Amino acid sequence: xxxxxxxxxxxxxxxxxxxxxxxxxxxxxxxxxxxxxxxxxxxxxxxxxxxxxxxxxxxxxxxxxxxxxxxxxxxxxxxxxxxxxxxxxxxxxxxxxxxxxxxxxxxxxxxxxxxxxxxxxxxxxxxxxxxxxxxxxxxxxxxxxxxxxxxxxxxxxxxxxxxxxxxxxxxxxxxxxxxxxxxxxxxxxxxxxxxxxxxxxxxxxxxxxxxxxxxxxxxxxxxxxxxxxxxxxxxxxxxxxxxxxxxxxxxxxxxxxxxxxxxxxxxxxxxxxxxxxxxxxxxxxxxxxxxxxxxxxxxxxxxxxxxxxxxxxxxxxxxxxxxxxxxxxxxxxxxxxxxxxxxxxxxxxxxxxxxxxxxxxxxxxxxxxxxxxxxxxxxxxxxxxxxxxxxxxx
Numbered sequence: 001x002x003x004x005x006x007x008x009x010x011x012x013x014x015x016x017x018x019x020x021x022x023x024x025x026x027x028x029x030x031x032x033x034x035x036x037x038x039x040x041x042x043x044x045x046x047x048x049x050x051x052x053x054x055x056x057x058x059x060x061x062x063x064x065x066x067x068x069x070x071x072x073x074x075x076x077x078x079x080x081x082x083x084x085x086x087x088x089x090x091x092x093x094x095x096x097x098x099x100x101x102x103x104x105x106x107x108x109x110x111x112x113x114x115x116x117x118x119x120x121x122x123x124x125x126x127x128x129x130x131x132x133x134x135x136x137x138x139x140x141x142x143x144x145x146x147x148x149x150x151x152x153x154x155x156x157x158x159x160x161x162x163x164x165x166x167x168x169x170x171x172x173x174x175x176x177x178x179x180x181x182x183x184x185x186x187x188x189x190x191x192x193x194x195x196x197x198x199x200x201x202x203x204x205x206x207x208x209x210x211x212x213x214x215x216x217x218x219x220x221x222x223x224x225x226x227x228x229x230x231x232x233x234x235x236x237x238x239x240x241x242x243x244x245x246x247x248x249x250x251x252x253x254x255x256x257x258x259x260x261x262x263x264x265x266x267x268x269x270x271x272x273x274x275x276x277x278x279x280x281x282x283x284x285x286x287x288x289x290x291x292x293x294x295x296x297x298x299x300x301x302x303x304x305x306x307x308x309x310x311x312x313x314x315x316x317x318x319x320x321x322x323x324x325x326x327x328x329x330x331x332x333x334x335x336x337x338x339x340x341x342x343x344x345x346x347x348x349x350x351x352x353x354x355x356x357x358x359x360x361x362x363x364x365x366x367x368x369x370x371x372x373x374x375x376x377x378x379x380x381x382x383x384x385x386x387x388x389x390x391x392x393x394x
Contacts, residue, residue, distance in 0.1 A: 009288060012049075012061075014358055015047055015049075016049070016071055016074055017074075019043060019044065019047060019049075019075070020074050020075060020077065020078045020205050021076060021078070021080040021185055022040070022043065022359070023040055023079040023082050024077075024079065025077055025256050026040075026344045027079045027325050027357075028352075028353070028354045028357070030079070030081075030193070030194055031081075031194070031354055031357045032191040032193075032268065032354065033184065033193075033194050034145050034188065034194060035193075035194065036185075036192045036194065036196055037079075037081065037082060038153060040079070040082055040133070040228065041082075041085070041118060041360070042151055043252070044086060044118075045116040045118065046116070047290075048061070048111075048116070049071060049086070050089060050112065050116050050117065051112065051113040052067070052068050052071065052090065052115065052373075053065070053068045053090045053093060053094070054093065054109050054112060055109070058106060058109035058110045058113055059109070059110055059113030059114055060109065060291070064301050064304075064324055065230070065233070065297060065300055065301050065304060066120055066297045066298060066301055069089055069233060069234065069237045069280070069297060070084070070237070071239060072086060072087040072090075072234055072241070072379070073237040073238070073240055073244075075236065075241065075243040076238045076240075076241025076242050076244075076245065077241045077242070077244050077245035077248070078185065078245060079194075079224060080192060080238050080241065080242050080245075080361040080362075081192050081193060081194035081195045081373075082194070082362070083237075083238050083241060084149060084150070084192060084195045084234075084238060085118075085120075085150035085195055085196070086148050087234035087237065087238065088119075088120075088121050088149050089118055089119045089122075089233065090234075091227075091230055091231055091234055091250070092119040092120070092121060092123075092156075092221055093108075093109065093112065094227060094230055095123075095158055095159065095213070095227055096173050096213060097107055097109075097169075097221075098216075098223060098225070098226065098227050098282060099171060099213035099216065099217050099224060100214075100215070101316055102329045104173070104210065104211075104213070104359060108156070108173060109134035110175075111254070112156070112356075113298050114321075115155070117154075117155040117156055118150070118153065118154045118155055118156075119143070119150070119154060119156045119157070119158065120148065120149070120150040120151035120152070120153075120154030120157050120158075120176060121147075121149045121150055121156070122145045122148045122151050122157045122158065122159040122160070122200045122202075122270060123145075123159060123160045123171065123392075124145055124146060124147045124148070124160070125160050125169055125392050126278075127144070127145050127147070128146065128162050129143040129145065129166050129376070130142065130143035130144065130145050130159070130161035130202055131143050131161055131162050131163075131197065132161040132162060132163045132164060132170050132207075133164050133165075134163070134164075134165060135392045136274055137208075137209045138206055138207065138208050138286055139172070139206075139207045139208075139209070139212065140204050140205065140207070140394070141159060141161045141172070141180075141204075141207055142161075142162065142202055142203060142205070143185040143200040143201075143202055144199055144200065144201050144202075144250045145159065145160075145199060145201075145202070145282075145372075146198075146199050146201045147197050147199045147368075148183065148196070148198060149196065149197040149199060150196060150197075151176065151183050151196060151198075151200055152183050152185070152196040153196070153279060154176045155175065155176055155177075156173060156174070156175060156176060157172070157174055157176050157181070157200075158171060158172070158173050159172055159173075159200075159202070159241075159387060160172075160173060160281045161202070166218050168303065169216075169218065169392075170212055170219065171212065171213045172207045172211045172213065172215075173211055173213065173332065174205070174207055174211055178205040178206075179205070179206075180202060180204050180205035180206070181200065181201070181202060181203075181205055182200065182201040182372070183192075183196075183198070184198045184199045184201070184302070185198060185310045186198040186199055189364050190364065191359075191360035191361040191362070191363055191364030191365070192361050192365055193310070197313045205244070210233045217245075218392055219306060219309075219390055219391070219392060222310045222311055222312050222314065222315040222345060222390075223303075223304075223306070223308050223310045223315075224302060225315050225390040226310070226315060227317065227392075228387050228391065228392060229260045229300060229318055229319055229389075230300065230324055230393050232322045232323070232369070233296060233300055233322055233325075234290075234324065234326045234364075235295055235298060235329075235343040235365060235369070236296065236322070236326050236329045237293065237297075237325065238365065239289075239326075239329035239330060239333045239366070240289050240293055240329050241363060241364070242333055242337065242358050242361055242362050243285075243286060243289070243329070243332060243333040243336045243337060243358075243362070245358060246284060246336055246337045246338070246340050246355075246358035247282055247336060248342070249281075249355060249358070250340035250343055250355075251279075251342065252341050253345075253353075253355075254269055254270050254275065254279075255346045255347050256268050257344075257345075257347065257348070258270070258275075258343070258344055258345045259345060259347075259350070260272050260345075261348075263297070267302075267315060269343075269345070275343045278339060278342055278343045279343060282339075284337050285328075285332035285336060286336070286374050287324065287337065288332065288334075289328045289332050292324055292325040292328050292329075293322075295321055295325070296318070296321040296324070296325040298324045299318045299321045300302060300316060300318050300321075300322070301316045302325045303315060304316075312387070313387070315387075315390065316387025316388065317387075318386065319388040319390075320355045320378065320387065322379050323374045323377055323378055323388060324378060326352045326369070326374055327370070327374050327375060327378070330362075330371050331379075333358065333362045333366075334362055334366065337358040337359035337362055338359050340355065340358070341347070343353070367394045369393070377389075
């Protein structure tokens with residue numbers, strides 16, 4: 001457990017440890033099974049951690065993003081699917097805060113903290129199949145939406161659609177149980193098996209104007225433009241957590257199960273010079289990501305605290321730090337989760353161990369945001385002093 005968890009009260013830090021251990025105990029079986037991790041989601045509900053990022057005046061725990069996202073990272077060491085839906089829950093709370101009016105998000109915050117609401121995602125603006133028609137002071141959402149992570153077993157959804165009249169992207173916060181919403185159990189990727197990132201169908205779903213996030217809306221201010229950077233930070237914490245979990249599993253296997261190659265000059269696999277070189281490279285990669293991530297999340301917290309006073313240069317500095325950490329976490333995580341078999345040995349590929357789940361989970365999630373484009377943005381910054389341009393996606 002990293003030191004940042006200790007920013008929580010000691011009882012909460014112990015709670016995070018207990019939850020993480022519980023998730024780890026069933027992670028292999030649940031990875032094979034897929035579907036909704038209902039018991040684990042309910043354990044998070046009971047824990048009160050769904051209110052972690054909600055300010056105290058609304059009944060939450062008032063944690064900053066460094067603390068909140070370190071819980072995401074802790075969960076990811078054991079189960080990155082749980083980390084994903086937990087992180088997205090807090091991202092969606094941030095979304096209604098950044099895009100909506102106080103008279104909207106304040107009651108949602110209060111009810112979320114009081115009732116342990118889980119927020120789910122049906123936003124995905126790249127999927128334009130959901131359209132919105134306006135009828136006076138209410139709207140109607142109709143169409144399909146993909147990659148709806150955490151929508152199943154949620155109480156609230158953040159959903160988007162294209163406004164027929166204007167072509168504008170409209171985003172609403174609505175109860176998951178509303179008439180006309182169907183969530184499908186059709187997520188079947190080789191990784192992130194329990195994020196329920198399948199599809200949703202909206203059939204003439206009525207959305208009131210008071211449920212639309214119109215003021216200030218997305219990409220309206222530098223503060224609103226922090227939303228995609230928070231999403232990226234969640235992914236970086238997940239990627240680092242996955243890599244740390246893979247490292248610990250590989251280390252345990254090397255110390256307890258691995259055998260040295262017959263040409264090795266030593267009798268213990270853990271003393272083999274080639275094995276130690278690999279672990280040295282793993283360590284350098286992990287430490288590099290940890291330091292880059294620490295810089296990025298602290299810059300983000302500083303920017304978040306500025307709120308509407310944040311300027312474009314402040315947002316840009318956060319974007320550079322987050323993109324740098326994202327590239328490092330992706331590359332080092334994929335390398336470690338693949339090469340762990342070099343230090344664990346042939347028997348570590350046994351199907352019951354499912355040590356490949358770390359690579360599968362990381363590979364699945366990293367494909368949603370190609371690092372090539374992150375590197376292009378960072379190159380433009382390094383050569384031309386141009387900050388990454390704000391967008392809804394990064």
